[in-house]
Amino acid sequence: MKRNENREGIKGMVNPGRYGIERVSYWLMRITGLGLLAYLIGHIYETSSILNGKSVWDSMLQLTQTTQGHIILTLVIGMCVFHTVNGIRLMFAHGGIGVGKPTRPDYPYIPNSQNMKNKLCIYASIGVAALAMMYGLSVLFGE
Amino acid sequence: MAEEQSSTEVSSSKTITLRIAKSNPEHDSRSQFAEFKVPYERWTTVLDAILDVKKHLDHSVAVRYSCRQASCGSCGMKINGRPGLACFTKISELNSDVVTVEPMNNYPIVRDLVVDLEGMFDTHKKMKPFIINEESEVATNTREFLQTPGQVEEYIQFSNCIKCGLCNSACPTMATDSSFLGPQALTQAYRYVADNRDKGKNERLKIIDESHGIWRCHFAGSCSQVCPKGVDPAMGIQMLRGYLLGFKK
Numbered sequence: 001m002k003r004n005e006n007r008e009g010i011k012g013m014v015n016p017g018r019y020g021i022e023r024v025s026y027w028l029m030r031i032t033g034l035g036l037l038a039y040l041i042g043h044i045y046e047t048s049s050i051l052n053g054k055s056v057w058d059s060m061l062q063l064t065q066t067t068q069g070h071i072i073l074t075l076v077i078g079m080c081v082f083h084t085v086n087g088i089r090l091m092f093a094h095g096g097i098g099v100g101k102p103t104r105p106d107y108p109y110i111p112n113s114q115n116m117k118n119k120l121c122i123y124a125s126i127g128v129a130a131l132a133m134m135y136g137l138s139v140l141f142g143e
Numbered sequence: 144m145a146e147e148q149s150s151t152e153v154s155s156s157k158t159i160t161l162r163i164a165k166s167n168p169e170h171d172s173r174s175q176f177a178e179f180k181v182p183y184e185r186w187t188t189v190l191d192a193i194l195d196v197k198k199h200l201d202h203s204v205a206v207r208y209s210c211r212q213a214s215c216g217s218c219g220m221k222i223n224g225r226p227g228l229a230c231f232t233k234i235s236e237l238n239s240d241v242v243t244v245e246p247m248n249n250y251p252i253v254r255d256l257v258v259d260l261e262g263m264f265d266t267h268k269k270m271k272p273f274i275i276n277e278e279s280e281v282a283t284n285t286r287e288f289l290q291t292p293g294q295v296e297e298y299i300q301f302s303n304c305i306k307c308g309l310c311n312s313a314c315p316t317m318a319t320d321s322s323f324l325g326p327q328a329l330t331q332a333y334r335y336v337a338d339n340r341d342k343g344k345n346e347r348l349k350i351i352d353e354s355h356g357i358w359r360c361h362f363a364g365s366c367s368q369v370c371p372k373g374v375d376p377a378m379g380i381q382m383l384r385g386y387l388l389g390f391k392k
């Protein structure tokens with residue numbers, strides 16, 4: 001009989017607040033990755049409507065011209081910018097670059113890999129994404 | 144004996160509510176919380192409080208502990224939602240009137256706060272946690288390997304692991320993937336890969352380079368944040384991946 005391993009499951013991922021900004025970034029990276037994937041699929045569906053003629057294409061485009069459409073596009077801008085900027089940080093980190101140097105650990109054992117450089121990059125990714133969303137909002141909703 | 148004068152307050156009127164998750168999977172998979180009012184001092188650890196309950200209020204509480212000084216790695220548990228060593232966490236630093244202790248996630252529960260670490264020890268052994276070097280056998284005309292302080296520093300941090308299992312409990316990949324090797328084992332693989340006396344690098348890289356191996360780490364860093372010995376598994380794993388990706392020689 002397989003024993004219950006008491007795994008946290010998706011719940012553990014959905015509640016990112018307990019472990020600091022790095023865990024939040026992990027969560028955002030996943031959500032934005034999945035969001036972008038959903039957008040890409042929707043985008044291919046949307047653009048392939050041209051195969052059914054100009055009127056179908058025009059009515060499809062109308063969908064993005066609504067308030068909901070603008071909000072979704074603004075979210076896509078935010079997801080895209082955060083995912084890209086944080087993704088570049090992660091590509092370096094995953095190769096062992098920027099994660100600090102091994103040392104002789106001493107109390108209170110602040111982990112070197114959770115360093116200021118990484119934290120700043122995460123905050124910068126969120127900040128740049130927020131700015132891009134604001135710019136997007138001003139273009140989409142501006143006259 | 145003369146009475147000692149102490150400037151610190153000895154008896155305390157401060158109390159917390161200690162909520163202990165109680166379960167016995169042999170009888171029932173459900174877990175229930177038992178609540179106790181426990182007095183505490185500035186220096187009282189969570190383990191002290193649990194043992195207080197065990198001694199005076201409910202001796203059936205199952206808890207595993209040994210050294211009481213963060214050396215043996217026995218008393219890992221979830222304290223207010225975060226994995227920690229009960230002996231290394233003071234009640235006063237939690238800043239809460241209610242302290243909830245539960246068994247660590249990602250391990251089968253034996254009873255109450257005790258989990259089965261067997262799976263972690265198995266993955267640890269899978270990493271071949273010993274120096275692989277034909278010349279390491281003691282024979283005539285051999286002597287110990289010499290290392291510079293710099294060479295020692297490459298791996299010494301990762302050899303501090305006490306196998307308490309907190310990292311595997313905090314890891315978000317471990318939360319959903321029962322086959323993942325986990326931060327504890329991967330970091331131990333790096334501990335030997337980074338040791339210049341070791342010649343088993345390729346063997347170990349082959350073991351970790353599999354679908355539930357190192358590639359499942361997403362650098363969420365929670366393992367390093369809960370490690371009570373400063374091992375920093377997240378760093379070790381990224382360095383190890385650096386070897387596999389060819390960033391490091």
Ligand code: HEM
Pocket residue numbers: 026029030031032033034036037038040083084085086087088090091360361362
């Ligand atoms: C320049 C653009 C991009 C960069 C630099 C980038 C980078 C990355 C990196 C480094 C990861 C791994 C994260 C981790 O290990 O936790 C990742 C994950 C992912 N990306 Fe991207 N990405 C980009 C664009 C996209 C696009 C356009 C999509 C969708 C169509 C996408 C979907 C995903 C998904 C679904 C994941 C998995 C998330 C996870 O497992 O947590 N990415 N990306």
